[in-house]
Amino acid sequence: MTRIIADFHVHSGYSRATSKDMNVVNMASWAKKKGINLLGTGDFTHPVHFSNLRSGLNPAGTGLYTSPLEPSVFFIFTAEISSIYSYKGKVRRTHNLIMAPSIEIAEKINRTLQKTGNLSSDGRPILGTPAKDLLKIVLDISEDCLFVPAHVWTPWFSLFGSKSGFDSIEECFDEYAQYIHAIETGLSSDPEMNWRLSALDDIALISNSDAHSPSKLGREANVFHCDMDYYAVINTIKKKDKARFLYTVEFFPQEGKYHFDGHRQCNVLFSPDETKKHNRTCPVCKKPITVGVMSRVDELADRKEGFIPDNAIPSKHLVPLQEIIAGAFNAGSNTVMVKKEYERLVASFTEFEILLDLPESELYKITQKKIAEGILKVRSGGIDIIPGYDGEYGKVSIFSKRSSETRQEQSLPVEPEQRGLF
Numbered sequence: 001m002t003r004i005i006a007d008f009h010v011h012s013g014y015s016r017a018t019s020k021d022m023n024v025v026n027m028a029s030w031a032k033k034k035g036i037n038l039l040g041t042g043d044f045t046h047p048v049h050f051s052n053l054r055s056g057l058n059p060a061g062t063g064l065y066t067s068p069l070e071p072s073v074f075f076i077f078t079a080e081i082s083s084i085y086s087y088k089g090k091v092r093r094t095h096n097l098i099m100a101p102s103i104e105i106a107e108k109i110n111r112t113l114q115k116t117g118n119l120s121s122d123g124r125p126i127l128g129t130p131a132k133d134l135l136k137i138v139l140d141i142s143e144d145c146l147f148v149p150a151h152v153w154t155p156w157f158s159l160f161g162s163k164s165g166f167d168s169i170e171e172c173f174d175e176y177a178q179y180i181h182a183i184e185t186g187l188s189s190d191p192e193m194n195w196r197l198s199a200l201d202d203i204a205l206i207s208n209s210d211a212h213s214p215s216k217l218g219r220e221a222n223v224f225h226c227d228m229d230y231y232a233v234i235n236t237i238k239k240k241d242k243a244r245f246l247y248t249v250e251f252f253p254q255e256g257k258y259h260f261d262g263h264r265q266c267n268v269l270f271s272p273d274e275t276k277k278h279n280r281t282c283p284v285c286k287k288p289i290t291v292g293v294m295s296r297v298d299e300l301a302d303r304k305e306g307f308i309p310d311n312a313i314p315s316k317h318l319v320p321l322q323e324i325i326a327g328a329f330n331a332g333s334n335t336v337m338v339k340k341e342y343e344r345l346v347a348s349f350t351e352f353e354i355l356l357d358l359p360e361s362e363l364y365k366i367t368q369k370k371i372a373e374g375i376l377k378v379r380s381g382g383i384d385i386i387p388g389y390d391g392e393y394g395k396v397s398i399f400s401k402r403s404s405e406t407r408q409e410q411s412l413p414v415e416p417e418q419r420g421l422f
Contacts, residue, residue, distance in 0.1 A: 004224040004233065005249075005352055006038035007031075007217055008078050009097050009150060009184060009208030012049040015042070015123030019213040024056040028070035030214035035350030036221065038064070038233065040078035040099075040208070043123035044106045045113060053077075054103060063101045063230025074228055077106040080150055081113075082126040082157060083134055093157045093164040094131045094172065095124070095150040097184060097208075098138055101230050105142045112137055131159075132173045139179060146234050147179065151186030151210065153293040155258055159183065160300065162291040167300060168199060181238040182206050187220065188256025188293040188388065191248060191315045196301035201309050204240040207248040218352065219320055221249040240311060247314045249352075254385040255319075255394040258292045262389035269389050272298050290390040319378045319396055321351045327398045328370040341367070355379075374398050 010027065013020040022042070031039045041057075043049045057065035057075055064074040077100040084093050100106040113119060117127040127134070131149070138145050149159040149169075156163050159172055166172040169180050182204035185194055191205045207220035226232045226244040236244040253259050262269040266284035272295040282289050322342050326333040329341075345354060345367060354363070355375060363372040377383060377398055388394035 001226055001244075002037075002228060003246075004038050004226065004228060005034075005036050005218070006076075006222045006224065006233065007036050007209050007211070007220070008038075008040040008076065008099060008148075008206070008222070009080065010040050010042040010078075010211045010217065011080070012041075012043040012046060012123045014046045014049045015212065017212060018123065021214050022212070024052060024067050024075075025069060026214050027217065028067040028073045028075075030217050031073045032070050033346045033351060034218040035352035036218050037072060038074050038076060038228070039217070041065075041075050042078055042080070044077050044079045044100070045081070045110055045119045045125055046123045047110075047120055049123060050106070050110065057103075059103075060228075062228060064228065065103070076230060076233075077101075077103060079106070079109075080124045081129075081134060082124055083129055083131050084126055085128050085130045087130065091164055092130070092166070092172075093161070094159055095154075095157045096131055096134060097148040097150045099146040099148070099234065101142060101144040101234075105145065108141045109138060109145075112141065132176050135173060135176050135179060139176075144231070144234070146182065146237065148182045148184055148206065149180065150184045151188075152183045153186050153189045153258070153296055155290055155292065155296070158186070160296060162296045162299075169203075181240075184208055185248075185250075186210075186256065186293070187251045188253055188258040189297065190250045190253045190317065191313065192306075193253060193294070193297050195307055195309055195312055196297060196303040196305065198302050198309075201311065202240065204237045204245065205248065205313060206237065207250055207315070215322065216320075218249070220251055221352075223247050223249065240313065242311060242313060245313050247316055249356075250315045250317045252317050252319070252381075252383070252385055252394075252396070253293070254387040255396055256293065257388040257391050257393045258290070259294055259394060260387040260389040261289050261292045261295050263287070263289045264390040264392050269387065292389055316356065317378075317381065318355050319383070319398065321345070321354060321375075323396065324374040324378060324398060325371055327396075328368065328374050341371070370399070 011018045013022045060066050079098050119125050135147050152159040155161045170177045185205050206222050209219045211217045223246045226236050261275040263282040322333050325341050326338045384397040386395040
């Protein structure tokens with residue numbers, strides 16, 4: 001057995017608004033820097049990307065694949081499907097992640113789905129197939145596939161989304177709900193928020209980057225202690241095996257772009273309580289605001305904040321190393337000085353080793369004092385965040401408090417129960 005750091009949900013350069021650098025070679029190279037040793041291929045439904053995967057990956061004999069250039073990074077065939085359809089008088093928009101045990105099974109899925117829509121249009125194709133029917137199609141091809149509702153709280157395109165989702169897994173999948181073993185929590189929520197729903201107690205909560213560029217790989221991930229084998233990993237998830245599923249790596253959910261409610265065009269940012277006071281209406285333009293993840297969790301939860309189920313898989317909340325360096329230098333994440341320091345550090349240790357594993361004394365040896373302090377502050381949760389809302393990411397402040405002009409309710413210190421650091 002080995003420690004596996006897995007990021008299953010990524011996209012290729014053939015997906016909308018995605019970097020053309022998202023190909024097997026660059027993804028494997030960046031995964032190695034990050035410390036990810038199991039990475040989703042993303043977008044196996046796209047014909048060109050699928051052809052590139054076929055020519056660029058070799059079978060590892062375990063249901064996984066490797067690139068000749070980075071043999072330490074294993075790939076698992078994954079794809080995200082967007083389903084837009086009408087159900088009970090309402091337009092539903094859900095995204096679902098598919099994991100397949102081989103390139104042959106992935107190809108069979110492609111052959112079936114191409115009869116229902118245009119797979120060439122986008123790396124994440126939009127189909128009119130209801131989520132339940134999509135799940136049935138996948139399982140009919142192979143029961144060894146894992147079908148995971150993606151970023152389940154996102155308002156516009158998800159299982160529980162406030163704009164077009166459902167109130168339960170059963171409402172969405174009917175008799176096929178029994179085959180949903182895991183859900184993806186998304187950047188704007190974390191396991192702690194999902195623990196408030198008793199209906200999810202037997203569901204594994206996984207976290208992935210949904211990366212659209214190589215540097216974003218691993219901003220959320222899953223950590224296992226099991227064999228590097230497709231079936232070992234999938235069974236660990238299905239069984240929610242705490243002995244082998246160690247923890248998830250999380251964004252601070254306030255940093256997600258749909259954590260709070262609001263109306264970006266009018267610069268209106270609301271907490272759930274403020275949303276209720278304003279009857280879900282923007283006080284500036286009088287139109288409905290976008291109800292975010294925290295309010296939606298409040299709406300469906302049957303437990304108070306801070307509840308921890310007996311079988312909960314823990315989590316650790318992090319800020320990407322490049323952002324910590326940028327904060328220490330008071331510079332942009334993509335500036336030359338920040339990139340140079342990042343590359344210097346990951347030449348000796350992986351990003352996850354630096355963020356998760358290295359002891360305090362070692363951090364001060366390998367980098368500047370302020371960067372080491374920043375890493376330690378993130379580990380302890382000692383940061384301030386203006387929550388994201390209505391499609392805008394939250395703003396993280398690691399090294400200084402927000403100015404006095406910032407509204408008191410916007411600057412949220414991370415509470416201990418939200419940190420999830422174990």
